[in-house]
Amino acid sequence: MLNKHFSLLANPYTGNNLSKENDSLVDVVTGESFAIKNNIPSLLREEKVTGLNRLYQKRYDWIAYIYDFIMLTLSPLFGGNKVFKNIAEIIKIKSGDRVLETSVGTGIEIKNLVDHNKIGDFYGMDISYGMLKKCRQNSKNWKIDIKLVQANAEDIPFKDECFDVVFHIGGINFFNNKEKAILEMIRVAKPGARIYIGDETVKQIEKQPGFISRFYQKPDKETYAPPLKMIPRNMINVKNQFLWKGKVYMISFQKPA
Numbered sequence: 001m002l003n004k005h006f007s008l009l010a011n012p013y014t015g016n017n018l019s020k021e022n023d024s025l026v027d028v029v030t031g032e033s034f035a036i037k038n039n040i041p042s043l044l045r046e047e048k049v050t051g052l053n054r055l056y057q058k059r060y061d062w063i064a065y066i067y068d069f070i071m072l073t074l075s076p077l078f079g080g081n082k083v084f085k086n087i088a089e090i091i092k093i094k095s096g097d098r099v100l101e102t103s104v105g106t107g108i109e110i111k112n113l114v115d116h117n118k119i120g121d122f123y124g125m126d127i128s129y130g131m132l133k134k135c136r137q138n139s140k141n142w143k144i145d146i147k148l149v150q151a152n153a154e155d156i157p158f159k160d161e162c163f164d165v166v167f168h169i170g171g172i173n174f175f176n177n178k179e180k181a182i183l184e185m186i187r188v189a190k191p192g193a194r195i196y197i198g199d200e201t202v203k204q205i206e207k208q209p210g211f212i213s214r215f216y217q218k219p220d221k222e223t224y225a226p227p228l229k230m231i232p233r234n235m236i237n238v239k240n241q242f243l244w245k246g247k248v249y250m251i252s253f254q255k256p257a
């Protein structure tokens with residue numbers, strides 16, 4: 001990512017450009033330095049990762065070891081291949097599109113898109129370095145180029161208007177500030193870009209076995225409602241679809257051209 005694409009990155013807290021110095025990216029104005037580990041720049045100020053963001057960052061760091069196994073074995077509980085197929089049908093990617101997934105996890109949504117012939121120039125960001133390390137390994141095995149960065153979805157470290165498609169699946173229910181994360185997705189989207197946000201509904205949380213539900217927050221309707229009210233009024237073609245008998249929502253909209 002660094003050599004070819006690093007010009008798209010910016011310090012998420014100042015908006016300033018970054019320059020590469022040895023194993024770091026350095027804010028060209030303030031001198032703030034961000035480490036690059038295993039070719040994954042970590043554009044996070046750890047002290048800014050608080051509350052639920054911190055809680056789930058830590059949880060996913062250890063879940064990373066078993067996440068793919070869980071998804072494979074328990075996927076029927078999550079709607080199985082049908083939900084994956086539905087998601088791939090909804091997300092529109094044109095050849096040559098630059099595509100960002102916020103909360104990319106281990107990369108399985110991108111793999112799913114590629115399996116359904118949705119080929120883009122893929123970027124993934126996540127708050128959990130553990131998940132990203134696994135994603136890096138997966139992407140090598142799958143031979144899919146995914147350019148990775150560790151960051152908070154509420155402070156996306158890309159410059160304005162970089163992406164043709166920005167999507168997010170499965171993390172937003174956990175965020176401290178969903179609205180900020182949505183506004184960030186819109187900021188990094190090009191005019192006319194397509195944006196998608198999906199997660200589980202309260203119906204899914206109520207139905208899942210006890211050992212899984214301990215992982216989630218209590219099933220209140222507000223937390224798991226599709227965040228439609230947070231989509232700014234000037235966005236166009238706003239649509240929500242419920243997948244898998246109402247257990248997953250998938251919002252799509254477009255940034256005006």
Ligand SMILES: C[S@@+](CC[C@H](N)C(=O)[O-])C[C@H]1O[C@@H](n2cnc3c(N)ncnc32)[C@H](O)[C@@H]1O
Nearest residue numbers: 060103104105126127128131152153169170171
């Ligand atoms: C259920 S996993 C979904 C991963 C992937 N999108 C998928 O569908 O398999 C949720 C992901 O959200 C990430 N996450 C949680 N809070 C985040 C935040 N504030 N910013 C970025 N990613 C976050 C977690 O680290 C985890 O990888």
